[in-house]
Amino acid sequence: MTEYYIPGAVPEFVRTGQAFTLAGVQYPRKWLALAGAGDLASVGAVAKPSPGPDETVEQGESGWVVRAMTAPELDARDDAEAADFAAAVVAAHAAIDAGAGAARASLLTMVAGQEMTYLRKEDQAKAYLADGDPDDADYPLLQASIGADAFPAGHPNAGQLVETVADAAAVVMLVSAAWLDLGSKIEKIRLRGKRLVTVAPDASGVAAAVAWSQAAYAAALAGDPLPAEPE
Structure with missing residues (x-):
């Protein structure tokens, strides 16, 4: 105006x-x-x-x-700018964390208790595959996957529902390995984005760091190379 x-x-x-x-x-x-x-x-x-x-x-x-x-006016201006910048940094860290959460949520079912279920199911899959003579009844979470979970993309039986506890264990370990790879990328982006925010000299640098992290999350989910970091 x-x-x-x-x-x-x-x-x-x-x-x-x-x-x-x-x-x-x-x-x-x-x-x-x-x-x-x-x-x-x-x-x-x-x-x-x-x-x-x-x-x-x-x-x-x-x-x-x-x-x-005047000197008091300059001090007041500098204080206001410093406060605004500090608030922008806090908001940027929160946005990058939220972006990581959204990226993870696109891959995992984020409901109460589900994370514990994933971990316990992986534990059962490891135990089943290590057991020379497993009893299916000892692996209830794997049994729950029969007829419900499917082989992931890239597997020769991709899209087919698992029919045995052995299949369920194999699928759990395949998904776990894929998640570990992608999850580590998401975590790397999150940490690197927050570091870029921390060292940014001004508000435009903070905004660039947030924009980079969001683009990097999208690239990681799509299996594309990560974008170049802002200078």
């Missing part, structure tokens, strides 16, 4: 979208937004100037006044 100083207008300092009166003429709220350079010149409108790095712009008695910021 642009601000203007219009000598003799009421009010003299006007923002885009604000009505004003000049020489008895009422100018509607949309006039400044639609006005061209010639129109603005016809009413003597002067746009608010852009201050330098350590300057501020104020409304003076006869127009805009650009002056150097």
Whole structure:
């Protein structure tokens, strides 16, 4: 939203979208937004100037006044910028963690107790395959997979439902190996993204780190190479 100083207008300092009166003429709220350079010149409108790095712009008695910021103003500005940057870093870390969670959730069933079930099922699969003479009844979680779980993509029987406890154990270990590979990539992206945020010199660097992590999660899930890290 642009601000203007219009000598003799009421009010003299006007923002885009604000009505004003000049020489008895009422100018509607949309006039400044639609006005061209010639129109603005016809009413003597002067746009608010852009201050330098350590300057501020104020409304003076006869127009805009650009002056150097005082020491307290500089301190207040620096404190506000530092607070904003700190908040951006916290939000970025949270976004990267959430991205990792979403990536994992696209592969695993994230409901209460399911993580424990996965771990126990893997334990049973390892024990079954290590047992020279296993008794199927000793592996209830593997039995639960019969007729329900299917061989994963890439397996000769991909898509076919498991029919035996031995099949179930094999599928669990295949899925576990695939998850370990992808899960490690997701964790690497999460940690690297948060490190990039930590060392980012400014807000744009923080935003770039978050964008990289989200793109990297997507690439990992798709089996594509990870994108180059931001400089």
